[in-house]
Amino acid sequence: MSPSHPRAHPRVGPLAARSTTPRSLDVDALIDDPATGIIVCCGSGGVGKTTTSAALALRAAERGRKVVVLTIDPARRLAQSMGIEALDNTPRPVSGVGGAAEHGGSLDAMMLDMKRTFDEVVESQATPEKAKQILENPFYIALSSSFAGTQEYMAMEKLGQLQRDAKQTGTYDLIVVDTPPSRSALDFLDAPERLSSFLDGRFVRLLLAPARGPARLMTAGLGLVTGALSKILGGQLIGDLQTFVAALDTVFGGFRARAQQTYALLQADGTAFLVVAAPESDALREAAYFVERLSEDRMPLAGLVVNRATPAPAGELSADEAMTAAGRLQRAGGGSVTAGLLRLHADRVRMCEREAVLRGRFAAAHPQVPTVVVPALAGDVHDLEGLRKVGNMLAAG
Amino acid sequence: MSTDWPRVRLHVVTGKGGTGKTTVAASLALALASHGKHVLLCEVEGRQGIARIFDVEPLPYEERRLATGLAAGGKSAGTVHALSIDPEAALLEYLAMYYKLGRAGRALDRFGVVEFATTIAPGVRDVLLTGKVFEAVQRNSRNKGARQYDAVVLDAPPTGRISQFLNVSDELAGLAKVGPIKHQADTMMTLFRSPRTAVHLVTLLEEMPVQETADGIEHLREAGLPVGGVVVNLVRPRDLKVKDLAAARKGALDRGAIEADLVTAGVDVDDALLDGLLSEARDHAERRALEDSQRKIVKALGIPAYELPRLAGGVDLGGLYELAQALRDQGLA
Numbered sequence: 188m189s190p191s192h193p194r195a196h197p198r199v200g201p202l203a204a205r206s207t208t209p210r211s212l213d214v215d216a217l218i219d220d221p222a223t224g225i226i227v228c229c230g231s232g233g234v235g236k237t238t239t240s241a242a243l244a245l246r247a248a249e250r251g252r253k254v255v256v257l258t259i260d261p262a263r264r265l266a267q268s269m270g271i272e273a274l275d276n277t278p279r280p281v282s283g284v285g286g287a288a289e290h291g292g293s294l295d296a297m298m299l300d301m302k303r304t305f306d307e308v309v310e311s312q313a314t315p316e317k318a319k320q321i322l323e324n325p326f327y328i329a330l331s332s333s334f335a336g337t338q339e340y341m342a343m344e345k346l347g348q349l350q351r352d353a354k355q356t357g358t359y360d361l362i363v364v365d366t367p368p369s370r371s372a373l374d375f376l377d378a379p380e381r382l383s384s385f386l387d388g389r390f391v392r393l394l395l396a397p398a399r400g401p402a403r404l405m406t407a408g409l410g411l412v413t414g415a416l417s418k419i420l421g422g423q424l425i426g427d428l429q430t431f432v433a434a435l436d437t438v439f440g441g442f443r444a445r446a447q448q449t450y451a452l453l454q455a456d457g458t459a460f461l462v463v464a465a466p467e468s469d470a471l472r473e474a475a476y477f478v479e480r481l482s483e484d485r486m487p488l489a490g491l492v493v494n495r496a497t498p499a500p501a502g503e504l505s506a507d508e509a510m511t512a513a514g515r516l517q518r519a520g521g522g523s524v525t526a527g528l529l530r531l532h533a534d535r536v537r538m539c540e541r542e543a544v545l546r547g548r549f550a551a552a553h554p555q556v557p558t559v560v561v562p563a564l565a566g567d568v569h570d571l572e573g574l575r576k577v578g579n580m581l582a583a584g
Numbered sequence: 585m586s587t588d589w590p591r592v593r594l595h596v597v598t599g600k601g602g603t604g605k606t607t608v609a610a611s612l613a614l615a616l617a618s619h620g621k622h623v624l625l626c627e628v629e630g631r632q633g634i635a636r637i638f639d640v641e642p643l644p645y646e647e648r649r650l651a652t653g654l655a656a657g658g659k660s661a662g663t664v665h666a667l668s669i670d671p672e673a674a675l676l677e678y679l680a681m682y683y684k685l686g687r688a689g690r691a692l693d694r695f696g697v698v699e700f701a702t703t704i705a706p707g708v709r710d711v712l713l714t715g716k717v718f719e720a721v722q723r724n725s726r727n728k729g730a731r732q733y734d735a736v737v738l739d740a741p742p743t744g745r746i747s748q749f750l751n752v753s754d755e756l757a758g759l760a761k762v763g764p765i766k767h768q769a770d771t772m773m774t775l776f777r778s779p780r781t782a783v784h785l786v787t788l789l790e791e792m793p794v795q796e797t798a799d800g801i802e803h804l805r806e807a808g809l810p811v812g813g814v815v816v817n818l819v820r821p822r823d824l825k826v827k828d829l830a831a832a833r834k835g836a837l838d839r840g841a842i843e844a845d846l847v848t849a850g851v852d853v854d855d856a857l858l859d860g861l862l863s864e865a866r867d868h869a870e871r872r873a874l875e876d877s878q879r880k881i882v883k884a885l886g887i888p889a890y891e892l893p894r895l896a897g898g899v900d901l902g903g904l905y906e907l908a909q910a911l912r913d914q915g916l917a
Contacts, residue, residue: 232742233602233793260744262792465602468898469636498867501860504851512849522845524837527823528861529849531868534821537896565870567791 212490212557214581217459218247221360224457225350226489229366231473234465235494237261238568238577239561240365241269243461244294245281245571246578247361251290255353256363257345259299259338264569269296276300276307278349283571295359304341305331308445317434326431338367340446347449376450376484459489462556466496466542471549478553490557492581493546497538498562506540509533559584588888588915589812592782594721594775595737596812598746598800599786600793604817606633607899608786608892609739611907615917617653617662621734624720625650625666628713629741634666638901643668647731651901654908665731667720674712711752711769718772721780743785743800747807750776750783754807782812784916787882789816789875794882801885813916814882818894820871832869837862890914 217223228240237258244256255278258271266272269281278295286292309327310318321327346364353359452458460481464474474491481488513529516522550558561580568577589595595616597609606627613625624647627634632642638650643666653661721736741749748755753769775781785800787793797814804811824832831837839858846853882889892910895903911917 231601233600263795264791469633470602472636500864502854502857504857508851512846512851515849516845519848522841522848524824524828525842525845525849527825527828528842528865529851530821530823531864532861534823534896535864541896541898565867566874569791 210555210557211584212492212559214243214246214559214584215250217489218243218252218361219250222457223459224361225346225452225459226361226363227346227366227453227458227460228364228463228492229460229477230463230492231470234463234470236463237365238265238574239461239463239492239494239581240363241265241296242568242574242577242581244296244361244363245284245574246582247363248284248292248294249286249290249575249578251286251292252361253291253293253359254361254363255295255297255349255359256365257297257299257342257349258365259342259367261298262567262569264567265574266298268570271296271298276303276345281571299338299342299345301338301341302331304345308344313434320430321434324431324434325427327434342366343449343453344445347445347452350452376453376480376486454485454487456487458487460486461489461492463492463494466493466545466560468545471545475549475552478556488556490559491549491553493542493558493560495563496542496560497535499539500532500535504532504536506533506536509536586915587917589782589917591779592812593735594717594781595735596740596746596750596781596783597737597786597815598740598743598783599815599817600743600796603786603788603793604892604899605742605786606631606637606739607904607907608784608815608817609737610634610637611892611904611911612784612917613664613737614651614654614904614908615911616735616737617651617664618656618912618917619659619662621653621662622732623653623662623664624731624733624736625664625739626669626717626720626736627667627739628669628717630668630670632668633739634668637899637904638666645670645673654905654912656912662734665733667716669713669716671709671712674716678712678715708756708765710749710755711765711772714750714752714772714776715768718775721775740783743796746783746800747803747809750809751807752776777808777810779810781810783809784812784815786815786817788818789878789882791874791878794878798881798885801887811887813888813890814885815911815916816879816882816889816891819891820868820875820894822872824865824868824872829869829872832862832865833873835862835866837865888915890916 217226226240226243228236228243230236237260240256240258241261244254248254257278258266261269261271263272270279271281276297276299278297281294281296284292284294306322309321312318313321342364346362349359349362353362462474462477462481464470471493478488478491509529509532513526513533516526516529546558546560550556559581561577564573564576566573568574595609595612597605597612599605599608609625609627613623617623625634627643634650635642640650645668647665647667649663650666651664653664655661717736717738720733723730723732740746751773753766753773756766756769783804785797787797801811828837839862842861843853843858846857851857890911891914892907895906897903899907908917
């Protein structure tokens with residue numbers, strides 16, 4: 188944030204509190220623009236990222252784009268309806284996509300297999316013997332299946348692969364990516380950096396030192412450290428660790444170069460980030476953090492999707508009026524259905540008011556972010572028909 | 585009111601992202617801290633969710649008094665303390681406590697080993713995080729000066745990771761087959777697998793969270809970890825009777841009668857309002873039908889289920905006590 192935001196006359200008085208209406212996000216313009224090559228959906232867990240990415244991808248395909256959608260952890264029935272319940276790390280065509288004949292659009296989908304993607308990276312970077320050695324190392328196994336950030340990093344690695352393939356073969360002109368539901372959903376931005384700093388770290392260099400030779404000065408320290416570690420972890424561990432780090436070091440150049448390429452790809456003009464949030468204070472706080480972080484890293488932010496908003500109530504009846512009327516009916520001893528309807532109405536009005544306040548606060552802090560509000564559907568989304576509905580609502584804004 | 589879990593000292597609360605795990609863990613801690621009981625509420629993912637929900641400063645790696653428990657039955661309430669467990673701080677504490685490493689311990693930190701160990705070896709990280717929880721549960725009068733708790737509530741990682749997180753000795757087995765840390769992990773497993781632990785799962789009445797809950801229970805059982813209850817969160821208000829719901833779904837509610845009722849109640853009725861109320865009723869009935877079908881699935885899981893209402897105004901401190909009371913009334917605490 189710039190420290191001095193020039194404003195000659197700071198606004199005070201009643202006008203200062205005027206509520207901010209955010210710019211609205213034109214989803215169709217975004218997906219129809221041939222310059223849009225990659226859309227990344229990010230947001231905290233449970234806000235409907237996967238559904239949003241799938242709905243966007245389907246809509247783009249039905250409007251003539253050649254789309255591939257990379258999902259992380261779709262609901263079982265949604266995955267089945269898209270034909271990707273088998274996790275084989277390769278895009279598969281989705282059947283039932285409309286308008287393919289007229290517009291030439293198509294949709295492929297895949298589910299990310301984190302470990303397999305990692306294995307493939309290792310195999311492509313190292314000689315077969317070296318690769319085997321790495322793949323069998325217990326540290327590699329732990330790292331590739333549960334290192335915090337591995338999933339994020341692998342999602343980006345897969346994105347890079349898809350993009351390179353698409354460029355060569357022309358199979359796709361739009362890639363939609365869902366990001367993993369991590370504690371900090373932007374970990375993928377840090378993953379290349381984290382991997383680098385890890386491998387450049389003092390301890391890793393120390394472990395590699397004896398193999399490299401002229402590091403006499405450090406070996407005394409190393410003795411102390413490995414001694415302590417053996418005491419805690421057991422001796423066999425140190426050996427495994429040294430093998431692992433040495434092996435990884437040889438394939439590391441490739442790793443780092445690719446990570447940097449992917450990072451640059453994310454910053455490029457053809458990429459658009461969509462931050463997805465639910466109209467809850469936690470989710471919007473996270474969304475605000477993403478928006479700030481993306482702009483810090485100069486990542487192209489297309490807008491905010493506020494998902495699962497309470498549908499606006501009809502009519503002018505306020506929550507208090509509805510509750511008063513419901514109370515009167517109940518005391519009069521009749522109209523239990525009507526009283527129930529009035530209470531439901533009051534509940535919906537209150538939810539809507541609270542959500543509007545939360546959105547207004549977000550908009551006041553981030554007025555530059557175009558926003559689209561998607562009302563909650565009454566049922567779950569688990570087929571293409573449901574995705575189309577979500578797509579329509581995304582576009583209707 | 586008696587609790588369904590009288591022997592449990594360690595309540596682990598897990599759930600799919602977005603289901604309100606932290607809210608449930610916090611309310612459970614308040615509910616357990618009645619009758620003069622003292623409760624420790626822990627988080628392990630560095631999200632500071634506890635600080636946010638109680639609206640206090642970010643928590644350090646230190647037990648802090650957070651709130652007074654739910655007052656119940658005229659007895660004085662107990663206290664809730666909170667702790668945000670950080671793996672690096674836990675490792676240093678662990679080393680100091682068990683190994684008295686002295687100079688070597690400091691060297692470990694200086695050479696970046698602490699960061700290294702907590703980053704690269706997730707098994708090691710989880711042992712440290714759960715190790716601190718273990719220590720808080722096992723504390724007794726021999727630990728001079730340390731606060732003792734009647735119960736510990738852990739705001740744990742999400743359902744997808746919970747079995748792996750608690751199953752520390754298996755997780756570590758690939759890395760360390762022998763040695764003190766392996767031994768430590770095995771000791772911890774004895775507590776986690778005992779009836780003194782219960783893993784509660786938070787869900788919503790929606791397809792995916794319920795499916796994930798069913799999968800989670802299966803994984804916990806495979807790992808020999810004690811399954812606690814299912815907490816169904818954010819349950820919608822139930823203001824319509826079953827027969828009215830069916831009519832609402834079909835669009836067959838008596839429009840004339842409703843209009844007459846509204847007039848009686850002094851509401852200015854027009855077509856827009858009537859249409860609006862009827863369409864709200866239809867949406868609600870459709871959502872309720874979905875909830876009811878999911879509720880059946882939850883019931884079929886065969887473990888105790890507890891329900892918490894969705895608070896229209898959102899969850900603040902007062903709301904937490906309201907939810908705590910609901911948990912107490914239903915016997916989770």
